[in-house]
Amino acid sequence: MIGIRIKLILFTSMLVIVIGILSCLFFLSHAKRQQGEALKSFGTSLVLLLAQDNEIKHALHSLQPAFLDAPIQRIRELDREDEIGYLRVSSGWAVMFEEKASWLTVDMREIPATMDSPKPTIIPSRMVWTRGGSRTVGEKPRTSEEPRHCCITLDSGEEFCDFVTPIFEKRTFSEEEFAAQILGEGGVAEGEIQPILGFVQIGLSHRKLSERIHKIIWQSIIPLGLCIVFGGICITFFLTRYIVSPLRHMADITLDIAKGNFSRTVDIHSRDEMGQLSVNFNQMTRSLRALCDEKEKIMTQLRDHINSLCHANKELKDAQERLLRSEKLAVVGKLASGVGHELRNPLGAIRNALFILKKNSAYPGMSTDPHKANHLLEIIGKETERSIKIVNDLLGFSRTGKPTVFPAKIHSILESSLSRLRMPEKVNTVMHLEDSLPPVLVDANQIEQVFMNLIQNACDAMPTGGLLTIRAQREGGDFLTITFTDTGCGIPDDKKNLIFDPLFTTKPKGLGLGLAVSSSIIQRHGGYIDVASKEGAGATFIVKLPVAASQRSEAAVSSLQK
Numbered sequence: 001m002i003g004i005r006i007k008l009i010l011f012t013s014m015l016v017i018v019i020g021i022l023s024c025l026f027f028l029s030h031a032k033r034q035q036g037e038a039l040k041s042f043g044t045s046l047v048l049l050l051a052q053d054n055e056i057k058h059a060l061h062s063l064q065p066a067f068l069d070a071p072i073q074r075i076r077e078l079d080r081e082d083e084i085g086y087l088r089v090s091s092g093w094a095v096m097f098e099e100k101a102s103w104l105t106v107d108m109r110e111i112p113a114t115m116d117s118p119k120p121t122i123i124p125s126r127m128v129w130t131r132g133g134s135r136t137v138g139e140k141p142r143t144s145e146e147p148r149h150c151c152i153t154l155d156s157g158e159e160f161c162d163f164v165t166p167i168f169e170k171r172t173f174s175e176e177e178f179a180a181q182i183l184g185e186g187g188v189a190e191g192e193i194q195p196i197l198g199f200v201q202i203g204l205s206h207r208k209l210s211e212r213i214h215k216i217i218w219q220s221i222i223p224l225g226l227c228i229v230f231g232g233i234c235i236t237f238f239l240t241r242y243i244v245s246p247l248r249h250m251a252d253i254t255l256d257i258a259k260g261n262f263s264r265t266v267d268i269h270s271r272d273e274m275g276q277l278s279v280n281f282n283q284m285t286r287s288l289r290a291l292c293d294e295k296e297k298i299m300t301q302l303r304d305h306i307n308s309l310c311h312a313n314k315e316l317k318d319a320q321e322r323l324l325r326s327e328k329l330a331v332v333g334k335l336a337s338g339v340g341h342e343l344r345n346p347l348g349a350i351r352n353a354l355f356i357l358k359k360n361s362a363y364p365g366m367s368t369d370p371h372k373a374n375h376l377l378e379i380i381g382k383e384t385e386r387s388i389k390i391v392n393d394l395l396g397f398s399r400t401g402k403p404t405v406f407p408a409k410i411h412s413i414l415e416s417s418l419s420r421l422r423m424p425e426k427v428n429t430v431m432h433l434e435d436s437l438p439p440v441l442v443d444a445n446q447i448e449q450v451f452m453n454l455i456q457n458a459c460d461a462m463p464t465g466g467l468l469t470i471r472a473q474r475e476g477g478d479f480l481t482i483t484f485t486d487t488g489c490g491i492p493d494d495k496k497n498l499i500f501d502p503l504f505t506t507k508p509k510g511l512g513l514g515l516a517v518s519s520s521i522i523q524r525h526g527g528y529i530d531v532a533s534k535e536g537a538g539a540t541f542i543v544k545l546p547v548a549a550s551q552r553s554e555a556a557v558s559s560l561q562k
């Protein structure tokens with residue numbers, strides 16, 4: 001990750017470099033233009049000075065080069081920078097004087113001279129000076145112009161700014177005209193005839209110009225660039241000091257706060273946005289600390305609550321265990337008293353009957369009346385059956401083994417159940433069984449026990465007699481539905497949920513295991529048992545058993561058997 005400090009430094013450096021380069025280029029081009037202008041006006045004034053000099057005119061008139069010495073010496077004195085590369089004075093047809101600077105290695109012949117006609121006789125009246133140089137016109141020359149200048153490059157690579165101006169014979173300039181000439185604002189009046197005596201040619205070296213520009217670069221532009229760089233460094237330092245450092249400081253503190261250390265604060269006291277940010281930051285830290293304290297307090301309270309809840313839970317568990325233990329004891333007690341009570345009566349009756357029979361048989365003279373003996377034996381048999389039922393109920397309830405299922409006909413199971421019970425005389429039994437009912441896949445003995453229990457309960461519910469209707473039909477594909485409907489007392493709504501619970505009974509001599517055992521047996525068969533009843537309007541017990549042919553039922557039973 002590139003830090004904001006590096007980004008800032010990179011950005012500022014780029015900015016400084018761009019500004020520096022642009023400024024240097026601007027100053028360089030400005031300096032070049034200025035130096036070029038200066039060179040031009042210097043060259044122009046030099047050639048004009050020479051062209052106006054009377055001694056030069058005299059020298060050209062009389063063709064006496066000696067008269068040239070004094071004006072040329074004056075020009076040399078003006079050239080303090082040693083810029084003049086060459087100087088040439090020529091008449092119309094011949095060079096009268098030429099000189100080159102000592103530092104110049106080229107030959108003067110390489111520099112073209114301004115001489116347009118080889119014969120002096122016609123020159124004065126036929127030469128006209130124009131911007132492009134002299135040209136021959138008719139008998140009457142028409143006009144004259146300011147000096148011309150152009151750049152020439154020699155074979156050696158040396159560059160010169162070449163200034164040439166004609167020397168007119170009679171023309172003399174007033175001071176104002178001379179100044180206008182120098183400034184390039186005026187020239188010879190239109191129509192004035194100016195016969196040409198010769199030419200002055202001066203070459204100002206570009207080398208000197210370049211040297212001056214180099215000097216400017218070294219003395220001005222490079223210091224300027226350095227100033228800009230220094231300024232950039234100062235700006236970067238300022239930005240880093242006033243923006244990045246506070247941000248880093250804040251980042252450090254944020255890290256500490258994230259670790260939970262709220263004691264640190266930001267110490268920036270400036271009156272700008274940074275100062276405001278630090279104030280807000282400290283405010284936020286204080287709020288966070290308050291929130292954390294609050295959270296800590298709540299957490300402590302919560303921990304206390306949890307501890308007390310754990311304690312209460314433990315106490316509750318203990319109490320639950322105690323309750324369960326006492327409930328179990330109560331159930332065992334209830335069961336023991338129920339079973340004991342139930343068994344005591346038949347066993348007592350059997351014992352009494354046996355006692356009478358035993359007593360009568362002990363005394364040979366007191367043989368028992370056969371009718372009475374039969375009655376006593378009947379009592380013994382009946383009470384023994386009752387005792388067996390009680391024991392069977394108990395065994396059925398405790399039995400958890402899987403049923404041994406076989407396809408069985410529901411008719412035979414129902415008939416067997418009815419035959420094993422002694423139905424009260426006042427109770428009529430009607431059976432509606434559909435023809436060709438499929439066999440059910442059940443343990444016939446266990447289902448018989450269920451049916452006997454339901455029929456017995458129906459009889460118990462109709463102590464004054466009534467009608468018991470038994471129906472068997474196939475509803476849906478996989479189950480056979482058998483219903484036992486009586487016209488007895490019915491079951492109150494608040495008891496409906498309880499009748500399948502073990503040990504629930506409303507009968508004075510009941511054990512409360514019959515329906516619990518029946519429900520458990522039906523469930524183990526993958527079937528279903530339910531009751532529909534209204535208090536005082538009888539009850540209907542519905543039993544659903546799996547049909548033997550059904551694959552689904554087999555799968556259900558086999559899964560149950562597993």
Ligand code: ADP
Pocket residue numbers: 453457458461486488489490491499504505506507509510511512513514515516538539
């Ligand atoms: P028990 O017959 O020993 O009481 P059960 O579990 O067989 O035990 O029956 C529980 C209770 O369900 C009965 O005491 C009775 O109140 C109620 N009950 C069962 N069958 C019927 C019925 N057909 N009509 C009314 N009440 C019934």
